[in-house]
Amino acid sequence: MKKYNAFFAIPYFLWLVFFVLAPVILIVGYSFFDSNGNFTLQNYATYFASGKYLAMTFNSVLYAFLITLLTLVISYPTAYFLTKLKHRDLWLLLIILPTWINMLLKAYAFIGIFSLHGGINRFMTFFGLAPHQILFTDVGFMIVATYIQLPFMIMPIFTGLEELNPSLIKASRDLGANAFQTFAKVVFPLSLAGVKSGIQAVFIPSLSFFMLTRLIGGNRVITLGTAIEEHFLVTQDWGMGATIGVVLIVAMFIVMIITGEKKKGGRN
Amino acid sequence: MKQPIISFKNVIKCYDDDVPVLKNVSFEIEEGKFYTLLGPSGCGKTTILRMIAGFSEPTEGDIYFEGRRINNVPANKRQVNTVFQDYALFPHMDVYDNIAFGLRVKKLPKNQIDQKVKEALKMVQLAGYEKRGINEMSGGQRQRVAIARAIVNEPKVLLLDEPLSALDHKLRLDMQYELRELQQRLGITFVFVTHDQEEALAMSDEIFVLNNGNIVQSGTPVDIYDEPINHYVADFIGESNILNGTMIKDCLVEFAGKRFECVDEGMRENEPVEVVLRPEDLDLTDEEHGKLKVKVDTILFRGVHYEIICYDDEGNEWMVHTTKKAVPGTTIGLYFDPEDIHVMRFNESEEDFDARLESYED
Amino acid sequence: MEKKHNFSWDKLYLAVVFVFLYVPIVYLLAYSFNKGDTMNSFTGFSMRHFAELFSDTRLIVILLETFMLAFLSALIATAVGTFGALSIYYVKKRQQRMALLSLNNILMVSPDVIIGASFLILFTTIGSLVGGIGLGFWTVLLSHVAFSIPIVVLMVLPKLQEMNESMVSAAYDLGANNFQVLKDIILPFLTPGIIAGYFMAFTYSLDDFAVTFFVTGNGFTTLAVEIYSRARRGVSLEINALSTLVFLFALVLVVGYYYISKDNKSKKKSERRQKGGVMR
Numbered sequence: 050m051k052k053y054n055a056f057f058a059i060p061y062f063l064w065l066v067f068f069v070l071a072p073v074i075l076i077v078g079y080s081f082f083d084s085n086g087n088f089t090l091q092n093y094a095t096y097f098a099s100g101k102y103l104a105m106t107f108n109s110v111l112y113a114f115l116i117t118l119l120t121l122v123i124s125y126p127t128a129y130f131l132t133k134l135k136h137r138d139l140w141l142l143l144i145i146l147p148t149w150i151n152m153l154l155k156a157y158a159f160i161g162i163f164s165l166h167g168g169i170n171r172f173m174t175f176f177g178l179a180p181h182q183i184l185f186t187d188v189g190f191m192i193v194a195t196y197i198q199l200p201f202m203i204m205p206i207f208t209g210l211e212e213l214n215p216s217l218i219k220a221s222r223d224l225g226a227n228a229f230q231t232f233a234k235v236v237f238p239l240s241l242a243g244v245k246s247g248i249q250a251v252f253i254p255s256l257s258f259f260m261l262t263r264l265i266g267g268n269r270v271i272t273l274g275t276a277i278e279e280h281f282l283v284t285q286d287w288g289m290g291a292t293i294g295v296v297l298i299v300a301m302f303i304v305m306i307i308t309g310e311k312k313k314g315g316r317n
Numbered sequence: 318m319k320q321p322i323i324s325f326k327n328v329i330k331c332y333d334d335d336v337p338v339l340k341n342v343s344f345e346i347e348e349g350k351f352y353t354l355l356g357p358s359g360c361g362k363t364t365i366l367r368m369i370a371g372f373s374e375p376t377e378g379d380i381y382f383e384g385r386r387i388n389n390v391p392a393n394k395r396q397v398n399t400v401f402q403d404y405a406l407f408p409h410m411d412v413y414d415n416i417a418f419g420l421r422v423k424k425l426p427k428n429q430i431d432q433k434v435k436e437a438l439k440m441v442q443l444a445g446y447e448k449r450g451i452n453e454m455s456g457g458q459r460q461r462v463a464i465a466r467a468i469v470n471e472p473k474v475l476l477l478d479e480p481l482s483a484l485d486h487k488l489r490l491d492m493q494y495e496l497r498e499l500q501q502r503l504g505i506t507f508v509f510v511t512h513d514q515e516e517a518l519a520m521s522d523e524i525f526v527l528n529n530g531n532i533v534q535s536g537t538p539v540d541i542y543d544e545p546i547n548h549y550v551a552d553f554i555g556e557s558n559i560l561n562g563t564m565i566k567d568c569l570v571e572f573a574g575k576r577f578e579c580v581d582e583g584m585r586e587n588e589p590v591e592v593v594l595r596p597e598d599l600d601l602t603d604e605e606h607g608k609l610k611v612k613v614d615t616i617l618f619r620g621v622h623y624e625i626i627c628y629d630d631e632g633n634e635w636m637v638h639t640t641k642k643a644v645p646g647t648t649i650g651l652y653f654d655p656e657d658i659h660v661m662r663f664n665e666s667e668e669d670f671d672a673r674l675e676s677y678e679d
Numbered sequence: 680m681e682k683k684h685n686f687s688w689d690k691l692y693l694a695v696v697f698v699f700l701y702v703p704i705v706y707l708l709a710y711s712f713n714k715g716d717t718m719n720s721f722t723g724f725s726m727r728h729f730a731e732l733f734s735d736t737r738l739i740v741i742l743l744e745t746f747m748l749a750f751l752s753a754l755i756a757t758a759v760g761t762f763g764a765l766s767i768y769y770v771k772k773r774q775q776r777m778a779l780l781s782l783n784n785i786l787m788v789s790p791d792v793i794i795g796a797s798f799l800i801l802f803t804t805i806g807s808l809v810g811g812i813g814l815g816f817w818t819v820l821l822s823h824v825a826f827s828i829p830i831v832v833l834m835v836l837p838k839l840q841e842m843n844e845s846m847v848s849a850a851y852d853l854g855a856n857n858f859q860v861l862k863d864i865i866l867p868f869l870t871p872g873i874i875a876g877y878f879m880a881f882t883y884s885l886d887d888f889a890v891t892f893f894v895t896g897n898g899f900t901t902l903a904v905e906i907y908s909r910a911r912r913g914v915s916l917e918i919n920a921l922s923t924l925v926f927l928f929a930l931v932l933v934v935g936y937y938y939i940s941k942d943n944k945s946k947k948k949s950e951r952r953q954k955g956g957v958m959r
Contacts, residue, residue: 061763061828068825069785072797079800127696130689140693142937147700149929153888153903154922157910158707161718164914171719199700249788257790260888260907274792274889281796281893291800294793305788372848392851405849409867418863419853470853 076298079291092292102276106296109272112187113255116194120202120251121244123195128206128243141207148200156264159193160184163265185267193265194255201254202247209243210236245308253301273297320384321345322473322506323369328378330364338364340530341378346508348473351500353509353517356527357553362510365527366476369508371395383473393422398467399476403483404459406451412438412462413447419470437469440499457488464499474506481516493519514554518542526550534667546670547661551593558599558635562592562660570660573609573629581660583673591661596624596638598657607650611635613643627651708926711919718914728920735917738905742921745885745902748816752823753880759824760831760880761873765865767832768839780836787829795893798822802894814896822894823884830883831876838872871939878936 083089096102127144134140147155162169163184170180183189213236221231257274273293280290323346330339339361346352354362367373368380371392379386387395398419406415416437420430438444441461446454454462460480467475477496481489497520500507511517517524518538525535534546545551551559562572567582572592584590604610611627618624625637627649635651643649665673706718714723732738767783770776786794798818806812842865850864866873888903895904902921909915 055766057762058766060759061766064759064763064825064828065782067801068798068821068828069782072794072801073785075800075804076793076797123696126692130693133689134693138937142933143697144700146929146933147704149882149886149933150704150922150926151886151888151903151906153906153910154707154918154925155703157906157914157918157922158703160910161710161914162703162706164719166717166719196699196703199696253788253790257792259792260892264907264910274790277792277796278892281799287800290796294796297790297793301788301790370848370852372851392848393854393856397852399849399852401845401849403843403845405843405845407846407850407864407868409870418850418855422854422856422859466849466853 073298076291076294079287080295082288089288092288095289096292096296102293105271105276106273108270109256109274109276110300112191112194112270112272113252116191116198116255117202117248117252119191119195120198121248124199124202124206124247125244128203128210131203131207132210137207137211141204144200144203144207152197153260153264155197156193156261159189159196159265163189184265185269187266187270190262190266190270194258194261197261198251198255201250205246205250206240206243209240209246213239249304249308252304256300257297273300321381322348322383323508324381325365325368326379326381328365328368328375328380330361330368330373331376337376338530339375342530342532343378344525344532344535346474346506348506349504350522351497351507351509351520353511353521353524354527355511355514355517355524355554357512360527361530362512362527363478366399366478366508366510369474370397370399370476396473397476398470398472398474399478400460400463400467400480402478402480404463404480406459406462406466408451410451411447412443412449412451412454415451415462416466416469418466423470433469434465437465440468440502441465456484457492460484460492464496468499468503472505474508475500475503477507477509479511480509481511481513489516496520518554526553528553532667534670544659544674545593545661546665546667547663548591551591551659551661556596556636556638558594558596558633560592560594560633562590564588564590564660568655570658573633574631575609577608577658578655579658579660580655581658582677584660584662588662591663593659593661594635594653594657596636597622598653599635599637599639600652601625601637601639601641601643602650602652604648604650607652609635609651610648611651612648613645616643616645704926707919708923710916711921711923713916713919716914716916718916718919728916729923732917732920732924738917738921741900741902741905744816744899748820748823748901749881749884752820752827752884753877755820755824756827756880757831757873757877760828760876761835761866761869763828764832764835764839767836783829783832785829786826787833791887791889792893794822794826795890798825798890799893813898814894816899818894818896819891819899819901822890823887826887826890827880827883830879831873834876834879835869835872838869842868874939878932882932 080092081088081090083091131137131140131144164170166180169183174180183192217235217239218231221235222228226234256272257277258272259274259278262268262270262272262275273296276293277290277297280286280293325342325344328339328342329337331337338359342361342365354365356362364373368375371387371390371394374388380388382390382395382397407418410418413434416434417430420433425433434447435444438446441464443458443461443465446458446462451459451462460483463480481492484492493516496507496509500520509516509520521538523535524538524541526533526541528549534541534550536544541550542555545554545557548559551557560572562570564570564581564584564587565576566586567584568579570577570579570581570590570592609629611629614626614628616623616625619638622638622640623642625639625643627635627637627643629635637651662670710718710721711728712724712726713721713728714725715721763783767776767779770779799814802812802814802818802821812818846868847860847864850860855863886903887901888907891901892904892907895901906918906921909918
């Protein structure tokens, strides 16, 4: 049984070495070199000393936090109500469908909607409000980011709620809890795993958006992702780019540890 | 005696954690008989089966197939086939393809495969089901497909790993008859693993009773039922009343505060022993005619008989199976013949036990 | 009861969410039929942007190349990932298995930018060591294969865990050798998972922008990168027309996926029902 595995699994293990381990080592390694290829801690020194980078990091985390909060607030009721529908598979599919359209096309649609003479402003002028510049503002960026992330939050919460054993709810009602108590003491705590994986799925990409900040946020919003792209592809300062990359990786691990699901026994 | 088809010589099996699941097991299996490995879960019976099939190798000791050592022969090279507990049918194939699998692997010509598959299906009474999907079959039908898939390869030994455990009671009884009949028709060796003593008694030519990685007793169903070697076997097979007693001398045993005539011999005088009386061997009678005076505690209706629980003066519990009714709270008599008493020595080995029985039984 | 009224706050809320989800898409699609050249006002129905799209050979070539890339990368990733899943499954020690699985999932949770940047470093490092790797189609293909492998593994592995070990034993018992067991038993059983994995890998590739953006050179571009550079220059309704086509394609895929998964589910259900029946 082992023999065929060893042979056929070679590509997979090559992949593990070259595309999982090597990139991690390389990006961490690069953060310790300057643009001339000499070993240095200067990148980290620059990062922590200059207010610019720290402020950018703080902003990026703040934006990601707000986007995550907003999607969560919209998604939880949506997922909850969806579980009550008759053809929920079909409705869920309609939630998923937008994720199959390239993110760029969706961002592009908002360029049209948000522009000074676009859909929103014409809608507002119809009600007698003066047109506003929404494109290239942080509000615009947040709305589009929320829009893009919404399905990724709804899906895990929905799955979590769906997996919930219906007889638990009956049991709770049977034991005298009212609808609200049942929700607060049974349904919500049990759906937290879904919420956590939703937060994971939304927060980390929100930290690293870069094309969205360019297309919608103008250059007003700079996330960790934008900074990395800029250092790698524009200023060609790979050392600094890798350093910010390491910061992003660390941030990712922190999020994963916080939202990490501790497997509890007796789930079946 | 014919050459055994399978023999185990001092086989020991340990897994990673070093606790042996089989502790020095030796036995021989003859051609054309129905064998049952009987024991509770974890006793090692499935391990033995897996070793015969070739899914597991002994840690120590040897396994022989028709005199040839097969310790390292892989499963796909053995003339042995298995009916798995969960049937292990291939869900992506229909009935025909499942049964034909082994033949196709052996690259038999198409017309031969076709003929053999049809025959096997007829054998398990599923003719006409060739094109059915596995998911469209009921549990009992799947069972038959699994059997057909195994026997179509004409194995010398068919291994059955608790194949009836997933069936409901009625179907299980029917299948017991069918399996027995099938074995007799095919004339090959069946090795059947079960924890169900009724199944074992009903079908087997020979039963191996296992406990804790050892074969405790082997013999025909009647032998094992009538003359269990020890407390464990007596308790595991059938219902029994087991009491501590003393062997006063040959053919005289004392228990429940009284002396009784019996038919057992070959023990030391005044040797402490255990005594077995089967509930169905006990007859209800009135106080005067009984050999033992007991008080009726509870009575349960079991359909074919009543199950009556009584206590004697010494507080021993007695279970009686009878068609007569008794009234709880009344005192009655129990009657039994000397042959109904079976005396067991403590820690007697199977060889000693057999030798002792042979010495006075003719 | 209350249910007789067809109105409820739940449904209103859901309706608002769905409107929010679909208005931008409808907006995007609707303007592909606009007579004018902007997304600001609909001046009349016209198919001329579709005509423009089809005569834009550069875009058509990019479109075809993007699909080719998705097709190829998904194919390779599926092959590699399926055997990856098999080797993870056959690792005996639980801890080792878990460690392998965590390694497998690193790329799943990493942000695109990090993947893109680190692959860029990887390719240039290898290029400087060995020479001869210019950024372009091959680096993009390798990257797409690389980030699709873990999802294939994650789609195949549950199917493997669902697999009945005794089924494999039965195949050996019936005389099959390793290769026959793999070909006739394991792979057919895994097929639904493998197809789902291919599907996911395909969409991952189509959807990717960030990684491609990092690792592609001047010679090769995908649809997403092209749209990005065009969108930065401003609105062009040709992109809307393209979106309409992409949306229709996605719709077909989604419906296909729905039926595949539904089929799987109902099969599973009927199996469970029969098992339940037997147990009783």
